Amino acid sequence: MIQNKAPGKDITTEDMKEKFPLAAKDNNNDFSTFEVNGITFGDKCIPVMAGPNMVESEQLIIETALSVKKSGAHFLRGGAFKPLSFPYRSVKYNETREDGIKWLGIAKKEANIGIITEVMEEKYIDLICDVADILQIGSRNMQNYPLITAAAKTQKPIMIKRHYGASLRDWLGAAEYALVENNKKVILCERGVSVPHTHRDSSRFLLDLQVIPAAKEITHLPIAVDPSHATFWRPWVEPMTLASIAAGADSIMLEVHPDPNNSAVDPLQPIDFKSFSDLMNKMESISEINGRHIKNV
Ligand code: PEP
Ligand code: MN
Numbered sequence: 001m002i003q004n005k006a007p008g009k010d011i012t013t014e015d016m017k018e019k020f021p022l023a024a025k026d027n028n029n030d031f032s033t034f035e036v037n038g039i040t041f042g043d044k045c046i047p048v049m050a051g052p053n054m055v056e057s058e059q060l061i062i063e064t065a066l067s068v069k070k071s072g073a074h075f076l077r078g079g080a081f082k083p084l085s086f087p088y089r090s091v092k093y094n095e096t097r098e099d100g101i102k103w104l105g106i107a108k109k110e111a112n113i114g115i116i117t118e119v120m121e122e123k124y125i126d127l128i129c130d131v132a133d134i135l136q137i138g139s140r141n142m143q144n145y146p147l148i149t150a151a152a153k154t155q156k157p158i159m160i161k162r163h164y165g166a167s168l169r170d171w172l173g174a175a176e177y178a179l180v181e182n183n184k185k186v187i188l189c190e191r192g193v194s195v196p197h198t199h200r201d202s203s204r205f206l207l208d209l210q211v212i213p214a215a216k217e218i219t220h221l222p223i224a225v226d227p228s229h230a231t232f233w234r235p236w237v238e239p240m241t242l243a244s245i246a247a248g249a250d251s252i253m254l255e256v257h258p259d260p261n262n263s264a265v266d267p268l269q270p271i272d273f274k275s276f277s278d279l280m281n282k283m284e285s286i287s288e289i290n291g292r293h294i295k296n297v
Contacts, residue, residue: 023221025220036157042220045294047252048280050071052064057103061103068113072280074113075113078117115134116136118137122147129154133157142171157187160188161226190224192226200233203232203236211223223249226252227240227254238279252283255271
């Protein structure tokens, strides 16, 4: 009989050798730390990616880029192509697509900051690669293997968000699809899982903090955490960010918006510029307990 020889509930030592040998630790993998735009992932520094949910307008993205950069963020986040849960759109709630990518490019130059943005369709990968420093595979596309393969082939760094129903094993399988394209710059991002919980009816997900140490037993890949999508609730973003860092997160993604209540998408979750700046200082303090740091200076 085949035995499940731990290390994880559904992950066997055979999986680590045969199913995801590149993502697994201890297979002589030599790419657990890597640089993106001069910023090292997987080492002492904990890179922060901050920005609005959606690239709503040129002015909004430039203003946000300048502010988060000043507070010490390493990358600007924001989606121009968005996997919105429902197909209906209003003028405000509408993807900015090619325009949004152009505005990200302008913000990148004005603020001198790297860009992470989501790719949803293979046909836009070239366009997005003109401005993106990291390609984000959204949670809903975590098992869209042709998309991951195409994104990985560009050799741009890839961040794969965990689907909210995916096991660690499935998530590592998705990462392996990128790694097998000889792309050695892969980041995993926990963003909350969909499980029954009662803390608040409007909180859609539960941040799986425990997956951080669990993943680190199995993989050498850097683990990012997105407490904004996980909590869906502004007052919880700060405590969950600090907890993520205490638990060993290698990078943090945060939604930051100049006027959070008027965010076009998910207005309950972004924090404002001042809160972000204050949080960066608290993150710095917490990171020090693990011998790490946030700010590049
Ligand atoms: C996002 O980061 O903009 C996003 C849509 O996140 P997720 O794929 O985790 O829902
Ligand atoms: Mn410090």
